[in-house]
Amino acid sequence: MEAGSATFLRLLLSFLLICLASAYSQQPLDSAEIPPNFALDMQTAARLRPELLAQSVPATGRYAAGRLVFERLLAQLPNSPGPKFAWQLRIVEDGELNAYASPDGTVLVESGLAQLAGASTGLWAAILSHEITHVVRRDWARRYLYQRSLENSRATIVLGDPGLPSASWADSEKLSADMGRFCRQLEIEADRNGLVLMARAGYHPDFMPALHHLLHAQSSGTPAKSLYAMHPCWEERDRELGRAYVDASLEFERLWPAWYASPGGNPPIVVFAEQPTLKKVGSQWELQIPMRCQNLAGAVEVVVRSGSLQENSLPPDAADPPDPPSAKSRNRQLPNELRQLTGCTSPRTTVTFELADTHSRSKPGAEWTDIYVLDAWGAVLARADVPRRAR
Numbered sequence: 001m002e003a004g005s006a007t008f009l010r011l012l013l014s015f016l017l018i019c020l021a022s023a024y025s026q027q028p029l030d031s032a033e034i035p036p037n038f039a040l041d042m043q044t045a046a047r048l049r050p051e052l053l054a055q056s057v058p059a060t061g062r063y064a065a066g067r068l069v070f071e072r073l074l075a076q077l078p079n080s081p082g083p084k085f086a087w088q089l090r091i092v093e094d095g096e097l098n099a100y101a102s103p104d105g106t107v108l109v110e111s112g113l114a115q116l117a118g119a120s121t122g123l124w125a126a127i128l129s130h131e132i133t134h135v136v137r138r139d140w141a142r143r144y145l146y147q148r149s150l151e152n153s154r155a156t157i158v159l160g161d162p163g164l165p166s167a168s169w170a171d172s173e174k175l176s177a178d179m180g181r182f183c184r185q186l187e188i189e190a191d192r193n194g195l196v197l198m199a200r201a202g203y204h205p206d207f208m209p210a211l212h213h214l215l216h217a218q219s220s221g222t223p224a225k226s227l228y229a230m231h232p233c234w235e236e237r238d239r240e241l242g243r244a245y246v247d248a249s250l251e252f253e254r255l256w257p258a259w260y261a262s263p264g265g266n267p268p269i270v271v272f273a274e275q276p277t278l279k280k281v282g283s284q285w286e287l288q289i290p291m292r293c294q295n296l297a298g299a300v301e302v303v304v305r306s307g308s309l310q311e312n313s314l315p316p317d318a319a320d321p322p323d324p325p326s327a328k329s330r331n332r333q334l335p336n337e338l339r340q341l342t343g344c345t346s347p348r349t350t351v352t353f354e355l356a357d358t359h360s361r362s363k364p365g366a367e368w369t370d371i372y373v374l375d376a377w378g379a380v381l382a383r384a385d386v387p388r389r390a391r
């Protein structure tokens with residue numbers, strides 16, 4: 001995509017439902033009812049639609065799996081009164097890892113994310129069920145109305161305290177905190193309803209955490225390039241979504257007793273590292289990595305590295321080719337990594353690594369930074385940070 005149109009697309013995105021929410025709260029959502037005559041969301045979407053279509057391509061060819069899943073999910077939606085949506089799945093070919101929805105039912109997936117989902121219908125279901133839910137719940141309208149209500153209440157306060165500049169500053173802080181909380185809650189709700197939607201359509205709810213861990217693994221080291229990376233990871237969502245996840249799993253098992261024959265097939269391997277700990281034992285450091293394992297029949301490989309897989313941190317004179325995040329470097333330990341296989345004998349297994357004080361003479365003092373979990377084919381399932389050493 002040329003630079004000008006990419007900039008234009010960025011501008012358009014501010015109209016779509018994207019919440020860059022960092023605030024976290026367990027408070028219930030302020031109820032923002034949508035008045036029956038409210039149509040600004042649909043009008044805005046109609047105005048933007050030609051531009052969005054011009055900036056994207058239909059989900060055909062290599063993205064056909066996505067379209068198939070999209071149709072299956074839509075078939076599960078009940079007929080309800082309210083606006084009629086013009087459902088369409090589009091791909092934005094910019095290599096990024098986002099997905100978003102326009103209020104009229106245009107769902108856009110950026111090509112980096114589309115390629116990450118690839119042929120996995122279950123991963124597509126995790127992406128699309130969330131976006132479809134945003135549209136059906138009219139979250140764009142809810143966010144708009146909530147923002148307006150905040151601005152109105154702020155105007156009153158500022159008028160009441162004209163002589164206090166700090167009051168209006170503190171107030172705008174609070175406004176964005178409130179907005180962040182509201183957006184955060186919209187995201188949780190979209191996940192919650194999305195889990196049920198995908199389960200009913202025949203995609204195991206485990207594809208949702210699998211997707212979140214894959215995305216988290218992509219965001220290593222670099223500032224969040226993806227909107228998904230701005231979202232909290234599954235470990236944090238877990239607490240909020242625990243009940244919904246169990247309910248969706250039960251619903252899936254009821255409707256699809258033969259998992260392998262469901263549209264999404266067997267549930268994916270969900271293996272990831274929880275908060276690792278590092279402690280000094282003699283002249284060595286001991287890194288303990290508590291693993292959470294679901295649906296694992298074989299083994300996974302845990303890799304501790306200095307530097308992420310994205311940034312190749314091999315010394316320049318290394319004879320080996322750069323190691324890709326794939327099976328090619330399997331069974332071959334590079335100087336900047338340690339590897340260990342685990343079969344996860346229980347859903348919670350701890351893997352321990354002994355780390356020398358400096359890992360490599362060619363890069364003295366370099367730190368072990370990243371933990372990767374690889375499946376049997378060497379594909380990355382999850383990533384975590386090595387805690388920093390106390391000096």
Ligand SMILES: [Zn+2]
Nearest residue numbers: 130134187190
């Ligand atoms: Zn969302």
